[in-house]
Amino acid sequence: MSTLTGVSANRLELLQIAEAVAREKSIEREVVVEAIEEAIQKAARTRYGAEHDIRVHIDPKTGETEITRVVTVVPDEVAEGDEPINEYAQRRLSDALATDTDAVLGKTYTEVLPPFEFGRVQTQMARQVVTGKVREAERDRQYEEFKDRVGEIVNGVAKRVEYGNVIVDLGRGEGIMRRDQSIPRETFQVGDRVRAYIYDVRRETKGPQIMLSRAHGGFMAKLFAQEVPEVYDGVIEIRAVARDPGSRAKMAVVSNDGSIDPVGACVGMRGSRVQAVVAELQGEKIDIIQWNPDEATFLVNALAPAEVTKVVMDDEDERVEVVVPDEQLSLAIGRRGQNVRLASQLTGWQIDIMTESQESERRQREFAERTQLFQEALDVDEVIAQLLVTEGFATVEDVAYVEPDEIAAIEGFDEDTADEIQARAKDYLDREAAEYDAKRRELGVEDAVLDVEGVTLPMAVAFGEGEVKTVEDLAGLVPDDIRGYYESKNGERVREPGILDSFNMSPEDAERLIMRARVAAGWIEAPPEPEPAEVEEEPYDEAAAVFGDSNRGG
Numbered sequence: 001m002s003t004l005t006g007v008s009a010n011r012l013e014l015l016q017i018a019e020a021v022a023r024e025k026s027i028e029r030e031v032v033v034e035a036i037e038e039a040i041q042k043a044a045r046t047r048y049g050a051e052h053d054i055r056v057h058i059d060p061k062t063g064e065t066e067i068t069r070v071v072t073v074v075p076d077e078v079a080e081g082d083e084p085i086n087e088y089a090q091r092r093l094s095d096a097l098a099t100d101t102d103a104v105l106g107k108t109y110t111e112v113l114p115p116f117e118f119g120r121v122q123t124q125m126a127r128q129v130v131t132g133k134v135r136e137a138e139r140d141r142q143y144e145e146f147k148d149r150v151g152e153i154v155n156g157v158a159k160r161v162e163y164g165n166v167i168v169d170l171g172r173g174e175g176i177m178r179r180d181q182s183i184p185r186e187t188f189q190v191g192d193r194v195r196a197y198i199y200d201v202r203r204e205t206k207g208p209q210i211m212l213s214r215a216h217g218g219f220m221a222k223l224f225a226q227e228v229p230e231v232y233d234g235v236i237e238i239r240a241v242a243r244d245p246g247s248r249a250k251m252a253v254v255s256n257d258g259s260i261d262p263v264g265a266c267v268g269m270r271g272s273r274v275q276a277v278v279a280e281l282q283g284e285k286i287d288i289i290q291w292n293p294d295e296a297t298f299l300v301n302a303l304a305p306a307e308v309t310k311v312v313m314d315d316e317d318e319r320v321e322v323v324v325p326d327e328q329l330s331l332a333i334g335r336r337g338q339n340v341r342l343a344s345q346l347t348g349w350q351i352d353i354m355t356e357s358q359e360s361e362r363r364q365r366e367f368a369e370r371t372q373l374f375q376e377a378l379d380v381d382e383v384i385a386q387l388l389v390t391e392g393f394a395t396v397e398d399v400a401y402v403e404p405d406e407i408a409a410i411e412g413f414d415e416d417t418a419d420e421i422q423a424r425a426k427d428y429l430d431r432e433a434a435e436y437d438a439k440r441r442e443l444g445v446e447d448a449v450l451d452v453e454g455v456t457l458p459m460a461v462a463f464g465e466g467e468v469k470t471v472e473d474l475a476g477l478v479p480d481d482i483r484g485y486y487e488s489k490n491g492e493r494v495r496e497p498g499i500l501d502s503f504n505m506s507p508e509d510a511e512r513l514i515m516r517a518r519v520a521a522g523w524i525e526a527p528p529e530p531e532p533a534e535v536e537e538e539p540y541d542e543a544a545a546v547f548g549d550s551n552r553g554g
């Protein structure tokens with residue numbers, strides 16, 4: 001801005017400067033003109049005094065520059081806390097009325113100041129002001145231009161490479177592709193063409209940060225949209241993508257048209273379409289699988305090429321147990337766990353894989369453990385215990401509180417046998433309750449903890465072992481303390497057990513238990529009770545009251 005040497009220069013020169021700068025920086029000419037006005041204004045204040053209210057206006061057509069000093073009419077007295085009256089830029093109403101009978105609060109008087117030559121200091125200041133304003137406008141323009149382009153693929157040229165991070169010239173802006181967002185073993189030199197995916201645009205003080213990636217799942221999805229017309233048109237949807245950049249990827253697709261095979265369309269004739277994407281991703285192998293609304297079926301598809309014989313899902317913890325043939329185990333897991341890891345990312349489920357022989361061994365072990373439990377608790381022989389396990393009884397509570405007819409209906413049993421077995425089961429639970437209560441007292445858990453609705457004796461013992469001994473201790477917990485939680489350690493999802501981990505408590509039940517404890521501790525008020533429904537009264541059972549319904553059925 002060295003041409004800003006004086007206002008008396010050629011009037012059109014300022015407009016020519018504004019036009020050139022606006023064109024070079026791709027911003028509005030008005031922004032540059034406003035910056036020049038502010039620069040001249042600051043220079044004028046250094047000449048005439050910073051206390052003056054000096055304003056500058058440049059005619060956008062002729063380039064005529066007008067410098068004015070403005071005086072504003074203000075009240076005679078200043079309100080407490082307000083700035084004192086500036087005699088150079090403000091005039092009291094009483095003084096203004098002395099010379100102008102039409103004076104009112106807020107009226108302004110304007111005095112045109114003569115043009116002046118910029119000194120060295122004013123020139124430098126003007127240059128800094130204009131440069132700063134133009135840079136700020138350029139940053140705003142870049143942010144506005146790119147903030148709505150998140151999720152697009154852009155082409156650019158590598159401008160700088162710093163510690164593995166690539167600065168990419170996008171023409172009307174600069175993007176950065178960090179080292180962890182590039183494909184491993186892929187290097188760029190200054191001047192190389194770069195094709196990348198915009199995954200984030202952030203407004204920061206040093207300017208908008210346009211974050212680029214070639215490792216993002218969205219990059220692969222957009223590449224398929226460019227290669228597969230059905231994906232671009234929305235006939236085929238890409239529902240999920242999981243990538244191990246540069247090595248292998250899985251992509252789930254579904255067709256909105258029953259006559260079109262989504263997997264075949266993405267692969268293309270003799271693999272032409274998928275190969276075009278693979279070439280861009282440096283040879284990354286891509287498994288294209290059929291998405292399915294049934295999560296179990298989708299999980300089976302996601303583990304391809306391995307075969308799956310059984311799926312057991314735990315919705316609460318978002319874990320799934322998958323059983324595969326013995327010879328398929330290594331294929332299901334993949335090299336360094338890659339296949340199961342990608343399937344887990346694709347589906348959002350934590351996947352545990354076991355072989356058929358492992359599952360069979362586990363079933364046999366559980367059968368033997370339950371048989372042993374019934375033999376000891378009910379004092380029956382092995383045959384009777386095995387019959388109970390075979391009929392689906394898993395715990396002593398199941399036997400004690402089921403309808404007697406269900407036990408009597410077992411082949412070889414009668415009503416007397418059923419009554420005797422149930423009596424033995426209840427005796428066992430009573431003895432166990434006494435043992436739990438003694439242990440609870442030994443651990444120092446207060447009686448008041450048992451008064452909290454939903455807390456059973458086994459829970460009280462578990463609380464004692466977890467150093468929760470008072471109602472206040474229980475009230476201070478959060479659901480994760482009770483149920484356990486997952487956290488990432490060294491890139492792996494690790495589960496931290498909760499105090500009541502073995503009770504399989506739902507998040508809602510854990511939350512309710514804590515809220516009842518907070519009510520009991522007096523921290524909060526109890527919510528209003530709902531209107532009681534009419535129910536048939538059942539006889540009171542002491543053992544059931546001790547253990548609570550949460551232990552029924554295991």
